[in-house]
Amino acid sequence: MIRLSQSQRSGLVGAALLAAVLVVIGVATLYFGSRYQIRLVYSAYVNLIVVLGLQVFMGNARITNLSHSAFMGIGAYAAALCVTPENIKKISLPAAPWGLADFSLDPVLSAAIAIVITAVLAFLLGLFIVRLTSIGATIVTLAVLVIVHAVFLYRTDIFKGNQAFFGIPQVFDLGWVVGIAILAVVVCRLFRESRWGIQLRASADDEVGAAAMGVQIYKLRLIAWVLGAVILAVAGICYAYFLGTISARPFYFNHVFLTLAMLILGGMRTVTGAVLGTFLISFGLEGVRYLETGPVLLGIDLPEALGLSGIALGAVIVLTMALRPTGIMGNREIETLFVRKTF
Amino acid sequence: MEYVIQQGLNALSFGAEYALLALGLAIVFSIMGLVNFAHGEIIAVGGYTMVAFAALAIGNPVIVMAGAVIAAMLASLTLERVAFRPVRKADPTTGLLTAFGVSIVLQNVFLMFVSPRPIAVTSLYFLDWPIEIAGIRLASLQVFETLTTIVVIVALMLFLRRTVLGLAVRAASLDFEMVRLTGIKANRVFAMAFLISGLLAGLACIFIMARRGSVDPHLGFDPVLKAFVACVVGGFGSLPGAVLGGFLLGAVEVAMLVMLPQSLGGMTDAFVFMIVALILIWRPDGILSPAIEKGDKL
Amino acid sequence: MTPARPLIDEGRASQADRMLTIQDLHVFHGPIEAVHGISLNVERGKCISLLGPNGAGKTSTISAITGIARATGSIRFEDREISADSVEARIASGIAVSPEGRRIFSNLTILENLTLGAALQRDQAEKGRDIDHWFSLFPILAERRDQAAGTLSGGEQQMLAIARALMARPKILLLDEPSLGLAPKIVRQIFDLIGTLKDKGMTILLVEQNATQALKLADYAYLMSSGRIVAHGTADELGKSDKLMAELTGVA
Numbered sequence: 001m002i003r004l005s006q007s008q009r010s011g012l013v014g015a016a017l018l019a020a021v022l023v024v025i026g027v028a029t030l031y032f033g034s035r036y037q038i039r040l041v042y043s044a045y046v047n048l049i050v051v052l053g054l055q056v057f058m059g060n061a062r063i064t065n066l067s068h069s070a071f072m073g074i075g076a077y078a079a080a081l082c083v084t085p086e087n088i089k090k091i092s093l094p095a096a097p098w099g100l101a102d103f104s105l106d107p108v109l110s111a112a113i114a115i116v117i118t119a120v121l122a123f124l125l126g127l128f129i130v131r132l133t134s135i136g137a138t139i140v141t142l143a144v145l146v147i148v149h150a151v152f153l154y155r156t157d158i159f160k161g162n163q164a165f166f167g168i169p170q171v172f173d174l175g176w177v178v179g180i181a182i183l184a185v186v187v188c189r190l191f192r193e194s195r196w197g198i199q200l201r202a203s204a205d206d207e208v209g210a211a212a213m214g215v216q217i218y219k220l221r222l223i224a225w226v227l228g229a230v231i232l233a234v235a236g237i238c239y240a241y242f243l244g245t246i247s248a249r250p251f252y253f254n255h256v257f258l259t260l261a262m263l264i265l266g267g268m269r270t271v272t273g274a275v276l277g278t279f280l281i282s283f284g285l286e287g288v289r290y291l292e293t294g295p296v297l298l299g300i301d302l303p304e305a306l307g308l309s310g311i312a313l314g315a316v317i318v319l320t321m322a323l324r325p326t327g328i329m330g331n332r333e334i335e336t337l338f339v340r341k342t343f
Numbered sequence: 344m345e346y347v348i349q350q351g352l353n354a355l356s357f358g359a360e361y362a363l364l365a366l367g368l369a370i371v372f373s374i375m376g377l378v379n380f381a382h383g384e385i386i387a388v389g390g391y392t393m394v395a396f397a398a399l400a401i402g403n404p405v406i407v408m409a410g411a412v413i414a415a416m417l418a419s420l421t422l423e424r425v426a427f428r429p430v431r432k433a434d435p436t437t438g439l440l441t442a443f444g445v446s447i448v449l450q451n452v453f454l455m456f457v458s459p460r461p462i463a464v465t466s467l468y469f470l471d472w473p474i475e476i477a478g479i480r481l482a483s484l485q486v487f488e489t490l491t492t493i494v495v496i497v498a499l500m501l502f503l504r505r506t507v508l509g510l511a512v513r514a515a516s517l518d519f520e521m522v523r524l525t526g527i528k529a530n531r532v533f534a535m536a537f538l539i540s541g542l543l544a545g546l547a548c549i550f551i552m553a554r555r556g557s558v559d560p561h562l563g564f565d566p567v568l569k570a571f572v573a574c575v576v577g578g579f580g581s582l583p584g585a586v587l588g589g590f591l592l593g594a595v596e597v598a599m600l601v602m603l604p605q606s607l608g609g610m611t612d613a614f615v616f617m618i619v620a621l622i623l624i625w626r627p628d629g630i631l632s633p634a635i636e637k638g639d640k641l
Numbered sequence: 642m643t644p645a646r647p648l649i650d651e652g653r654a655s656q657a658d659r660m661l662t663i664q665d666l667h668v669f670h671g672p673i674e675a676v677h678g679i680s681l682n683v684e685r686g687k688c689i690s691l692l693g694p695n696g697a698g699k700t701s702t703i704s705a706i707t708g709i710a711r712a713t714g715s716i717r718f719e720d721r722e723i724s725a726d727s728v729e730a731r732i733a734s735g736i737a738v739s740p741e742g743r744r745i746f747s748n749l750t751i752l753e754n755l756t757l758g759a760a761l762q763r764d765q766a767e768k769g770r771d772i773d774h775w776f777s778l779f780p781i782l783a784e785r786r787d788q789a790a791g792t793l794s795g796g797e798q799q800m801l802a803i804a805r806a807l808m809a810r811p812k813i814l815l816l817d818e819p820s821l822g823l824a825p826k827i828v829r830q831i832f833d834l835i836g837t838l839k840d841k842g843m844t845i846l847l848v849e850q851n852a853t854q855a856l857k858l859a860d861y862a863y864l865m866s867s868g869r870i871v872a873h874g875t876a877d878e879l880g881k882s883d884k885l886m887a888e889l890t891g892v893a
Binding site: 062063064128131132133134135136138139140142143144146147150151153154257260261264305306307308309310311313314315316317318321322323325 | 378426429430433434435436437438439440441443444445446447448449450451452453454455456459568571572575579607609610612613616617619620623624627628629
C-alpha cells in the first residue's frame with residue numbers, strides 16, 4: 001500500500017473534481033452531441049492529454065518545451081505502424097524497410113511498444129536537455145521538433161510524409177479518451193504533489209538554493225521530461241486510434257503553438273490550469289472558426305475572415321503574458337478554490 | 344580550388360544574411376532578455392510595404408528599399424511599445440511566449456487583410472545579376488549582401504563605442520538598472536535597440552525579397568528560425584557571438600548542401616539543427632556567451 | 642527598543658539648509674516591507690552617515706531615494722517632492738549614487754564608464770575636463786583608461802564607481818557601502834577621498850557598516866536596525882552611545 005502525503009491527498013481531491021468535470025462534458029457530448037461535435041470534443045480531449053504531458057515538464061521544471069508535438073507524433077506513428085493490418089500496409093507502404101509492412105499487432109501491444117519507443121527516445125534526449133539553461137533547453141527542444149518533422153517528411157517509405165497514413169483501425173471512442181484523460185490528470189496531480197514534483201518546483205524558483213539543499217535537479221527534470229513524453233505518446237496513440245489516418249503536418253508548429261497557448265492561458269503551474277486552458281481555447285476557437293466562415297449574425301452578413309482564429313490565439317498568448325503571466329489559475333489548483341468558497 | 348572558393352563565397356553570403364538577422368535578435372536580447380520571435384514578421388512588414396509601393400505604382404528602387412526599411416523600423420518600435428513593454432521585466436520564458444504570440448497574430452493579420460498566398464514583388468530583381476570574376480561565378484546579390492553586412496557591422500560597432508546611447512545599450516546588457524541610475528532614460532535605450540533591430544530586419548528584407556521575388560505571411564519565419572539558431576550557437580546576448588554564429592551557420596548550411604548526397608537533400612535542416620543541438624550540448628551557453636552568474640549578490 | 646527621537650531635530654538645521662528630507666518612508670521588496678517608516682535629513686554641504694548591521698534596511702533606503710525600490714512616504718529633494726518621479730528624473734535633478742557592490746560596467750572601458758556617468762552632461766568640454774580631473778586624482782584609472790573596467794581591482798572599481806557618480810556633477814552623492822570587501826589600506830584611501838569631497842562642499846549620504854571610519858567623517862549619523870532608525874545624533878554623541886556597539890556587534 002502506497003502511503004500518500006497530505007499534499008498528494010489534496011491533489012487526489014482536486015483530480016477527482018477535475019475528473020467529474022471531464023466526465024460531465026464527455027457524457028453530455030456522447031448523449032446530445034452530433035457526430036461533428038463528438039469529433040470536436042474528442043480532439044479537445046486529445047489536446048488535453050497533450051497539454052497535461054506538457055504541463056508535467058513545463059509546469060514543474062519551468063522550461064519551455066517546443067518539442068511536445070513531435071513526441072506525440074512519434075507515439076502516433078509508432079502505434080500506427082504496429083497496429084495497421086499487413087494487407088493495408090502492403091498497399092500504403094510498399095517500400096517499407098526492415099519488414100515493417102510484414103506484421104501487425106493487437107492495439108494494446110502496439111500502444112505499449114509506442115510508449116516504450118517514445119520513452120526511450122525522450123530519455124536519451126533528456127540526458128542532454130535537462131543540463132541546459134532555460135533558453136538553451138528551449139532551443140534544443142525546437143531542434144528536436146524540426147528534426148523529427150524532417151524525418152517524418154523525408155522517410156516517406158515509412159511515414160508517408162504529408163500524405164495520409166491510412167488504415168489504422170478505429171480502437172477508441174469518446175469514452176476511452178475521457179477515461180485516459182482522467183488517468184492523465186491523476187498522474188499529473190500525483191507527480192506535482194509528490195516529493196519529486198515539489199522539489200522540482202522549488203528548484204525552478206531557486207536553482208542554486210535547491211541544489212544547496214541537496215535537490216538533484218537534473219535527475220528530477222529528467223523524470224518529469226520522460227513522464228511528460230509518455231503522456232504525449234499516449235495522446236498520439238489516442239489521436240491515431242480514433243481518426244484512423246495520420247500525417248506529419250498536425251505534429252508541427254501550429255499544433256505546438258495551439259497547445260502552448262492552452263497551457264499558458266490556463267496557467268502552466270497547475271493541472272487545473274491545463275484543463276481549464278484546453279477547454280477554453282478548444283471551444284473558444286470553435287466559435288471563432290464559425291465567425292471565420294463569414295456567417296450571418298443578428299441579420300448582419302459578416303465577411304469571410306480567414307486568419308481570425310490565428311489572431312485570437314496569438315492575442316490570447318500576448319494578453320495572458322502581459323496581464324497575468326502565470327495564467328488564469330496562477331498557483332491555485334481547483335480544490336483550493338473549492339475550499340475557499342465553502343468556508 | 345575554384346569550386347572551394349565559390350562555395351566559400353556562397354557560405355559568406357548565406358552567413359551574412361543570418362548575421363544581419365541574428366544581430367537584430369541579439370541586440371534586443373542583450374538588453375531585455377527577450378527572444379524576439381516576431382522578428383520574422385518585421386521582415387514581412389518590409390515585404391508587404393514593397394507590395395504597397397507596387398500597388399501605388401511607385402517603382403523607384405531607392406524609395407521602395409528605403410520605404411521597406413523605414414516600415415520595418417516603425418513596426419519594430421511599435422511592437423516594443425504595444426507588446427513588449429508590459430513584459431519588459433519578466434523572465435525570458437514569458438518574453439519568448441509573448442513574442443510567439445505576437446508572431447502568430449501578425450502572420451494571421453497578413454493572412455486576413457492581405458492574402459494567404461504569395462504576392463510577387465518584382466521591383467528588386469534588378470539587384471540580382473550573374474557576375475564572373477577570375478572564373479568564379481557569383482550573383483551580384485551575394486556581393487551586395489556580404490558588403491552590406493560588413494558595413495552594418497562596422498557602423499554598429501562605431502555606434503556602440505562612440506555614442507552615449509550606444510554605450511548605454513552595451514552597459515544595459517550587463518546592468519540595466521545601473522544605466523538608469525546614470526540618468527539615461529530606459530525607454531530611449533529600449534527604443535534604440537528595437538530601432539536598430541528593425542533596421543537590420545529591413546535590410547535583410549531587401550535581400551530576401553530580391554532573391555525570392557514574393558512575399559507571403561510566413562516570409563520571415565524560416566530566416567528568423569535560422570537566425571535564432573545562430574544567436575544561440577554564438578552565445579545569446581553576445582553581439583560578436585551573433586555575427587560568428589551567423590557566419591558559422593552559413594558555412595554549415597553550405598557544407599551540408601555540398602556534402603550531403605542528393606538523396607538526403609530534404610534533410611538539410613535536420614542536420615543543421617542537429618549540429619546546433621550538439622554545439623549547445625558541448626557549450627550550453629553558446630560559443631561566445633557572456634558570463635552569467637547564478638545566485639545572490641555579494 | 643526605545644523609539645527614535647522627534648522626526649525633525651529643530652536645533653540642528655534651519656529649513657532652508659535641508660537638501661534631502663525623508664519622512665515616514667516605507668520600502669518594499671515585492672510583498673515584504675524592508676523599511677518601516679523612517680525619517681531623516683541631509684543638510685547642504687554635510688556628510689550624513691546611515692549606519693547599521695547587515696539587513697537593517699540601509700540599501701533599501703538608498704534604493705527608495707533613487708526610485709529603484711517601491712516605497713511610500715515623502716522624499717523631498719531641494720524642496721520638491723520627488724517620490725512620484727521616475728528614476729531617471731531623480732538622477733537628472735541632481736542625485737548621484739555609487740551603489741552597493743559598485744556595479745561598474747565591467748564590459749565597458751574605464752573611459753566609457755566615466756562617459757556614461759556624464760550621460761546627462763551636455764557640455765563636451767566640461768566633460769573632458771572632468772575626466773581629466775578624475776584621471777589626475779586616480780592615475781591608475783588613467784593608465785588603464787581603455788581597458789575593460791572588469792579588470793580593475795576591487796578598490797579601483799570603487800574609485801571608478803565614485804568617479805562615475807561624480808561625473809554627473811550631482812548636488813548630492815549617495816555612497817552605499819564604499820568600503821565593503823576592501824583591504825584596510827584601500828578603505829583608508831576611500832575615506833580620504835570622501836573627506837576631500839566633503840571639504841569641497843559636496844553633500845553626502847554615506848551608508849556604512851564600518852562605523853568607526855564613517856563617524857570620523859560624518860557630521861551627523863543615523864543608526865538603523867531591522868528597518869527602523871533606533872538612534873541618531875552627532876558623530877560624537879552616537880559614537881559614545883552603547884546602542885551603536887550593541888546594534889553593530891549584536892552584544893547587548
